Amino acid sequence: MEEKNNKPRVIFAKKTAKDLLKSIGIKNPPILIKDVVDHIRKERDLSVYPWAFGDNTDGIQITQGDCATIAYNQSQHSHRQRFTVAHEIGHLLLGHTSENSVFDLDSKKPEEAEANQFAAELLMPEDMFKKDFKNGIKNAQDLSRVYNVSEEAVWWRLMECRLIMKMG
Numbered sequence: 187m188e189e190k191n192n193k194p195r196v197i198f199a200k201k202t203a204k205d206l207l208k209s210i211g212i213k214n215p216p217i218l219i220k221d222v223v224d225h226i227r228k229e230r231d232l233s234v235y236p237w238a239f240g241d242n243t244d245g246i247q248i249t250q251g252d253c254a255t256i257a258y259n260q261s262q263h264s265h266r267q268r269f270t271v272a273h274e275i276g277h278l279l280l281g282h283t284s285e286n287s288v289f290d291l292d293s294k295k296p297e298e299a300e301a302n303q304f305a306a307e308l309l310m311p312e313d314m315f316k317k318d319f320k321n322g323i324k325n326a327q328d329l330s331r332v333y334n335v336s337e338e339a340v341w342w343r344l345m346e347c348r349l350i351m352k353m354g
């Protein structure tokens with residue numbers, strides 16, 4: 187097999203998430219996974235299941251022909267589950283659907299960075315996030331509540347959107 191060492195397509199991943207939110211018509215947080223899945227289902231076959239994975243697997247996405255299946259770890263926190271499903275939807279919409287590839291078992295692949303970018307933009311859209319931050323929701327706990335994501339995800343997003351600077 188050919189070894190690929192491509193850079194992640196960050197802009198493409200973000201744009202795919204932005205376009206999706208726009209076509210669903212979501213303008214305010216929290217972004218509900220159900221709304222996103224229902225919208226995708228209008229155009230393609232997609233099933234999303236909770237699954238009893240072990241501790242080391244967050245989720246998987248398998249696409250065969252027109253049928254896509256996403257399973258997420260049912261024993262993790264709901265914040266984690268939301269991020270996992272968003273990440274797997276990223277794999278699906280970014281075209282990581284080759285039947286011979288299991289992306290999530292090799293986190294160094296550029297596809298994983300792309301799916302993470304997609305998930306972050308989907309659940310914490312940059313424009314909404316910046317607006318809320320500017321309007322005074324500056325604490326990670328409050329942002330976590332408003333966006334229904336983990337505080338850890340909020341900290342990453344704040345740094346990524348340059349709303350706070352890394353110390354040191």
Ligand SMILES: [Zn+2]
Pocket residue numbers: 273277289290297298301
């Ligand atoms: Zn992945």
